[in-house]
Amino acid sequence: MPNPVYVAVDTTNINQAVALATSLKGLVGGVKLGLEFFSVNGPAGIEAVAGLGMPVFLDLKLHDIPNTVAGAMKGVARLAPRLTTIHASGGLAMMKAAVDMAREEAARVGRPATKVLAVTILTSIDQAAMAAIGYGGTVLDQVKRLADLAEQAGIDGLVCSPHEVAALRAQVRKETVLVVPGIRPTWAEAGDQKRIMTPSEARAQGADILVIGRPITGAADPAAAARRIAEELGV
């Protein structure tokens, strides 16, 4: 089984990101870079990390009107990260515009098409926080509803917490990639994450990709932490 862990390198420091990713090569399956990194280092920063030869997940969580998201996706598609994200709550038209642009632009520039993932409900949101922003019903029902909309838009994958992954596995197309943050080994702190599970539990629920940040990047020895997780997963 290939290593399902993408390490979330949440930093603005390009030298730190490259050094960390280099030290984790062979111990994780890929590197996730987010808005924090992209806002400072831009496309050149993404190319620098991609140049290390590890799959890159560019997690921008785009959320705007369809035309604006399509414009941003055009730039992402030219960079050709393995995966990228938009918010499912942006709606059906926004998701369709993003998916169409990702495929069209990749074909136009002759690069591999980036898989577009729709973020359902952030893993830092619990039932009370969801009610406070005005969403009725349970987190699970809302995740399932957004997943259905995302599939109508032709999305490649979904981001959800480990608590919803089994229900989504039963609901969505078998090709849909299920990407799961909110992963906490028993020896790590939850921090701001609310809907969490251990790496092995999340895999057993049906997650394809596990996103793990601070339990690795905040450890005294990140390589040892990544190795420990790989051993726990048996990869």
Ligand SMILES: O=c1ccn([C@@H]2O[C@H](COP(=O)(O)O)[C@@H](O)[C@H]2O)c(=O)[nH]1
């Ligand atoms: O629902 C979501 C969507 C994305 N994330 C991102 O994953 C990592 C998690 O980092 P940890 O340090 O393991 O908490 C981070 O980059 C988030 O932006 C998420 O946590 N939840």
